[in-house]
Amino acid sequence: MATVAIVGSGFIGRAWAISFARAGHDVRMWDQSPTATGGARDYIAGVLGDLAANDLLRGQSVATVLGRIAVVSELAEALADAAHVQENTPENLDVKREVFSLIDKLARPQTVIASSTSALLPSKFTDHLQGRHRCLVVHPINPPYLIPAAEVVPAPWTSAETLERTRAFLVDAGHAPLVMKRELDGFVMNRLQGALLEEAFRLVADGYASVEDVDIGIRDGLALRWSFMGPFETIDLNAPGGVRDYVERYQGIYSNIFPQMLRRVDWGGEVMETVEAERSKRLPRKDLGDRQVWRDRRLMALAAHKKKSDQEFGQ
Amino acid sequence: MATVAIVGSGFIGRAWAISFARAGHDVRMWDQSPTATGGARDYIAGVLGDLAANDLLRGQSVATVLGRIAVVSELAEALADAAHVQENTPENLDVKREVFSLIDKLARPQTVIASSTSALLPSKFTDHLQGRHRCLVVHPINPPYLIPAAEVVPAPWTSAETLERTRAFLVDAGHAPLVMKRELDGFVMNRLQGALLEEAFRLVADGYASVEDVDIGIRDGLALRWSFMGPFETIDLNAPGGVRDYVERYQGIYSNIFPQMLRRVDWGGEVMETVEAERSKRLPRKDLGDRQVWRDRRLMALAAHKKKSDQEFGQ
Numbered sequence: 001m002a003t004v005a006i007v008g009s010g011f012i013g014r015a016w017a018i019s020f021a022r023a024g025h026d027v028r029m030w031d032q033s034p035t036a037t038g039g040a041r042d043y044i045a046g047v048l049g050d051l052a053a054n055d056l057l058r059g060q061s062v063a064t065v066l067g068r069i070a071v072v073s074e075l076a077e078a079l080a081d082a083a084h085v086q087e088n089t090p091e092n093l094d095v096k097r098e099v100f101s102l103i104d105k106l107a108r109p110q111t112v113i114a115s116s117t118s119a120l121l122p123s124k125f126t127d128h129l130q131g132r133h134r135c136l137v138v139h140p141i142n143p144p145y146l147i148p149a150a151e152v153v154p155a156p157w158t159s160a161e162t163l164e165r166t167r168a169f170l171v172d173a174g175h176a177p178l179v180m181k182r183e184l185d186g187f188v189m190n191r192l193q194g195a196l197l198e199e200a201f202r203l204v205a206d207g208y209a210s211v212e213d214v215d216i217g218i219r220d221g222l223a224l225r226w227s228f229m230g231p232f233e234t235i236d237l238n239a240p241g242g243v244r245d246y247v248e249r250y251q252g253i254y255s256n257i258f259p260q261m262l263r264r265v266d267w268g269g270e271v272m273e274t275v276e277a278e279r280s281k282r283l284p285r286k287d288l289g290d291r292q293v294w295r296d297r298r299l300m301a302l303a304a305h306k307k308k309s310d311q312e313f314g315q
Numbered sequence: 316m317a318t319v320a321i322v323g324s325g326f327i328g329r330a331w332a333i334s335f336a337r338a339g340h341d342v343r344m345w346d347q348s349p350t351a352t353g354g355a356r357d358y359i360a361g362v363l364g365d366l367a368a369n370d371l372l373r374g375q376s377v378a379t380v381l382g383r384i385a386v387v388s389e390l391a392e393a394l395a396d397a398a399h400v401q402e403n404t405p406e407n408l409d410v411k412r413e414v415f416s417l418i419d420k421l422a423r424p425q426t427v428i429a430s431s432t433s434a435l436l437p438s439k440f441t442d443h444l445q446g447r448h449r450c451l452v453v454h455p456i457n458p459p460y461l462i463p464a465a466e467v468v469p470a471p472w473t474s475a476e477t478l479e480r481t482r483a484f485l486v487d488a489g490h491a492p493l494v495m496k497r498e499l500d501g502f503v504m505n506r507l508q509g510a511l512l513e514e515a516f517r518l519v520a521d522g523y524a525s526v527e528d529v530d531i532g533i534r535d536g537l538a539l540r541w542s543f544m545g546p547f548e549t550i551d552l553n554a555p556g557g558v559r560d561y562v563e564r565y566q567g568i569y570s571n572i573f574p575q576m577l578r579r580v581d582w583g584g585e586v587m588e589t590v591e592a593e594r595s596k597r598l599p600r601k602d603l604g605d606r607q608v609w610r611d612r613r614l615m616a617l618a619a620h621k622k623k624s625d626q627e628f629g630q
Contacts (some may be wrong), residue, residue: 120570145367149536166420176535178528185571188524189532193546194569195514195576199506200546209503213493215545217504220491221456221464223545224621226538226615230530231508231515236594237607244591247582252510253434254582257501259382261510264573276559279551292552297628305620306539313612 005078008088015143021068023096023173030078096125114138122155150178205271211278320393323403330458335349336383338488345393411440429453437470463491520586
């Protein structure tokens with residue numbers, strides 16, 4: 001097992017700490033602000049209890065996993081023996097450039113330095129570094145201890161060895177790394193989500209469907225198969241001869257509708273009145289926090305179900 | 316409980332028969348070709364056994380539900396007492412127009428006549444009918460006895476009463492109806508799926524990600540939350556202040572990438588070589604049938620999990 005440094009102890013940093021400690025690594029968490037790390041261990045202990053109750057701690061006790069997580073007061077101390085650094089500072093280019101400069105100077109030469117950024121391309125904040133070949137993005141969907149996918153995004157100068165070590169490190173920790181061949185705005189997941197949301201907002205803006213109707217179509221429809229196969233395997237199994245057969249049979253339907261999709265929708269414009277009114281009616285804004293707790297419980301139950309189904313039926 | 320007529324006994328017709336009989340309705344199934352209905356009852360009995368094993372028959376026995384399904388040899392007999400007709404003939408406009416003419420003549424005036432079409436707008440095959448106000452589309456995702464979402468699509472002349480009766484009928488049968496305000500090519504689900512697939516094909520065509528990477532991003536990432544919340548509730552809970560706050564924080568990321576999405580990809584063109592090669596390597600084409608069996612088992616286990624989670628945590 002290795003030592004992992006977590007730089008920045010907000011929700012993403014804490015969530016990564018849980019995932020890496022569960023995998024057996026010694027985690028050293030550091031934050032610029034000592035008050036930020038204050039509640040971190042209590043918060044983590046609470047999550048670990050929920051994970052244990054859902055049999056999602058690899059059979060380990062809460063105390064065992066929690067014992068692997070140390071909050072340290074000096075960045076150098078966090079980095080000293082680290083094989084992997086996971087950086088989780090605010091999404092600000094100047095901050096990232098400065099933090100990466102610091103880490104690159106303090107970490108051992110063979111240490112991999114990964115950023116959790118969802119918005120910034122790795123080339124934008126690693127170009128100036130001596131050790132830029134060992135820098136890259138590892139972007140999670142929150143929370144990574146429940147959602148396995150993580151996007152591994154190289155800068156043009158990220159070495160193949162760095163990519164391969166990171167991939168293996170993530171797989172070992174129970175993640176499903178998605179290794180991009182080169183960097184691109186939005187990476188893969190936000191691009192797919194954006195494409196879907198754009199059509200969702202357009203359907204509402206043009207008055208064809210309600211917000212809830214769109215959610216039904218995904219929640220009680222398309223996302224069921226997607227949640228264990230993904231969209232390509234779904235269409236591969238949706239025609240007798242596989243994916244080519246599917247495209248030959250159905251591309252005509254899709255070709256008809258694409259010209260209607262070339263017009264952009266301003267999500268924050270007039271349609272937002274409709275979206276917010278409908279969402280507020282279903283979920284009063286004062287209940288957003290309670291519903292987030294509900295979401296996390298359902299996500300944990302789903303993760304437990306997927307683990308069981310993988311074992312029973314195969315992946 | 317009502318009598319339901321199923322016109323056309325292929326996979327979609329059989330699947331609807333299972334769903335409606337499970338809900339307590341008497342189902343009368345008719346097909347132009349007597350050989351088509353031949354294996355239908357054996358097939359249905361097999362599915363009912365699997366559903367019973369997953370506690371998805373509302374506590375009823377296979378024999379009870381199967382006893383509600385009769386194959387009849389005359390269309391008039393199927394329609395005689397029907398409150399709801401579900402039509403499942405081939406996706407051919409001339410066929411649909413003719414079948415709807417027949418049904419509209421033979422069915423009682425108050426009977427609702429629904430088509431399972433995924434590709435044809437209801438206005439295209441009901442305009443000539445005396446009873447066109449009681450005609451509409453009810454489009455399932457297959458198989459409807461496991462996937463609750465069903466798109467209810469009115470023609471311009473479909474009456475509000477027809478829409479409301481159909482919605483209530485579907486809810487009663489355990490479905491999640493998505494009632495469109497007016498018809499549109501691709502309805503809602505195929506449009507959302509098409510928008511996502513278009514970006515997926517583009518990412519592969521442009522060499523940023525592999526087919527498997529896209530599937531990981533959905534299967535092990537985005538679709539987990541989507542499978543119990545849908546995309547709008549997901550973003551509503553993904554910023555402290557709800558959906559408006561989310562859009563204010565993140566629309567900038569999406570705005571950057573949309574101009575890159577305006578170029579169409581020919582799914583059946585050069586990219587298909589890559590897609591098919593990768594899929595064939597993961598799943599030899601001779602194993603497509605086995606994998607479809609696997610998909611149906613996983614889907615059934617997921618349906619059972621969702622039912623349990625709905626009861627435990629609420630929807």
